[in-house]
Amino acid sequence: MSDAGSNGNHADPDSPWDGARYLREILRAPVYEAAEHTPLQPMPALSTRLGNTVEVKREDLQSVHSFKIRGAYNAMRSLSDAERERGVVTASAGNHAQGVARSASLLGVRALIVMPTVTPRIKVDAVRTLGGEVLLSGDNFDAAKAEALRLAKAEGLTYIAPFDDPRVIAGQGTIGLEMIQQDADLDRVFVPVGGGGLVSGIAVLIKQLMPQVQVIGVEHEESACLNAALAAGEPVTLEHVGLFAEGVAVRRIGDETFRLCAQLLDDVVTVSSDEVSAAVRDLFEDLRAVPEPSGAVALAGLKQYVAAHDLSGERLACVLSGANLNFHQLRYISERAEIGEQREAILGVTIPEVQGEFLRFASVLGGRAVTEFNYRVSASAPAGAPARIFVGVRLTRGRDERREIVADLEAAGYGVVDLTEDELAKVHVRSMIGGRAPEGLVERLFSFEFPESPGALTRFLEILGTRWNITLFHYRTDGADYGRILTAFEAGPADAELTEHMDRLGYAYQEETDDPSARFFLAR
Structure with missing residues (x-):
């Protein structure tokens, strides 16, 4: 396994652990010296809405606000005295960095965390507060990881992998053990997928003890490295990943985690930023929890799966994997949650540039609430040219109602472009209404x-x-x-x-x- 390191406490790449060994290592993992036994909480409002019992594993309640403390501590607890004396190194800009720093502090081990130079100050300060020694290097994670591996070799430090290490996987597997102890009647478990350590650990435990429980991986559509690997039959490196759900923004699934996922997962689904934003709101409304986007990925997948497979009366659980949210993301999440829940349509509409036309337009909507209306008269437009407006409309019946609105507007003589799924419209264009290119400009x-x-x-x-x-x-x-x-x-x-x-x-x-x-x- 590429990230497993070369010391004697890691598995030999030629001798992968079997299910029995993983089960043994999960059962004996000393993670509770550092981690909490987190609750599996019901979501009553969402359960009623979906017609299934929905429960959430609250890993956001860990001391470092994510599950990463389990795997990091389990790997570091297994180090020899000589390895502890030399110290550890890792590369991370997020939750793994905090898990390693906290574990090192508890074990009295030096921890060098290599973070990209673009890492926000709040994350750097969090790692330092937990006792980690921070080195800023490289413009991205891959460059930071290369420097961490170089330092591991040059200084004799042990590299603590974020996911592709059997002892890290076993540490994360303790979450699965807790879940089936807390609800022995689960039908399906939904787990976010980044590098695959969390979903591998949970799957290998559940499939050893309760194989009838389905384990379903959930990826963000802009970083679906597991789906890409399954299609290719081996891990592949994505050319680019989106960073909205940063905690799962991994370009390449691990070798060991891919082996386990390919063997054990019952299904893998992908979700959009809008669906994740809607799930963040669900968690807040039901539990008053405020997850980071990657922390809500699994719930977004659960909701999508229920709708796609028409599930009813089942007991479903998902992992809220982390809550290290950058506060400024809340604006974006709030804006996109309505669209993710199919509660808002975004339309571009052409209307006559005449007085009173907005009133006529509103009457065609039939009393539906307008959530946004952007328009600016253009001095350069020819006399009598129609106006183009950007409009948001509140929905109560999802996609069917959206199609009805478009049909009603077209029947009234308006030109309509449905922009609800248009990313550029939602991120940029809605803020730029009124500025059109000059005549003759080629751009x-x-x-x-x-x-x-x-x-x-x-x-x-x-x-x-x-x-x-x-x-x-x-x-x-x-x-x-x-x-x-x-x-x-x-x-x-x-x-x-x-x-x-x-x-x-x-x-x-x-x-x-x-x-x-x-x-x-x-x-x-």
Whole structure:
């Protein structure tokens, strides 16, 4: 196993643990020297709404507010005296870093945590407060991990893997043991998947003791490395991962975790940011818990699975894996939760530019609540040209009602574009209504994920230089380590040099010139 390390306390890559050994190691794992036995709490309101009993494993109540303390402590507790004396090293920008730091403090071991230079100060300070020694290195996790592995070899430190280590997996497996002790009648368990350590540990325990219980992995659609590996028959590296659900934003599933997942999981589903946002709200409304986005991934998958398979009368459990939320993400989550629950439709509508038309438009909606209405008169528009509005409408019956609204508006003579599933519309365009391109401008539109670090914007401009005129620029942060930028350049479709320069930036980008919302509201 690639991350297992080379010391004698880790499994030999040529001799993977079987189910019996995992069960033995989970049962004897000394995790309660550091971790809490967390409750499995019912969600009464959601249970009534879904027609199934829904329970949540509250790993957000751990001292470090995530499950990671279990695996980190179990791996570090197994170190020899000599290994403890030399210390440990790991790479992480999130919950694993805090789990290792807390475990090291309890065991009296030096812990060096390598974190990317773009890591927010709040996370760096949290690790230091827990006793970890922080080294900022590299622009991303992969670079930080490479430095951690180099230091492990150079200084004789033991590398503590975040997921692809059997002792880490066994530590996380104690959650599964608690769950079946707390509810012996469970039908299905839903577990978030990042690198696979949590879902592997829970699955190997449950399938040894209660094989009739289904274990279902849940991935965020922008970091579905397990699905990619299952399709390829082996772990593969994703070219890019989204960072909204940062705790599960892993580019490559572990070797050992993939072996276990492929053998043991009953199903794997993927969820969107909107579905995760809706699940965050469910957890708050039912339990007054405030999870980080990755902490709500499993509940989002549970809800999707119930709807897709028409489940009724079952006992379903999911893991709330963490609550180290960046407070600024709440704005984004709140905004997207309505869409994720199919309670809001986002539409682009063409209406005549005449007095009283908004009143007529509202009457066509038939008393439905308008949640957003964006419009700006354009001085450059020809006389008599229709207006284009961005409108949000409250829904009570989901997708069927959305289709009805579109049909009613079209029947009234309005042109309608349904933008509810359009990411660009929800992140950028809704904030830019009223600014349309000048007549005759030829431009190309791109979206970027932009690292939240000093000098990032300067580097962006230096690489692109003054070769292209910037004709549009919108920046938005949702509280994660990366902000989002929408920008346009005065350039034609045949200008290959533009994308060559963008490739040199090293930032994830995508051309959006033909996006429906951009064509509707921003282009001439």
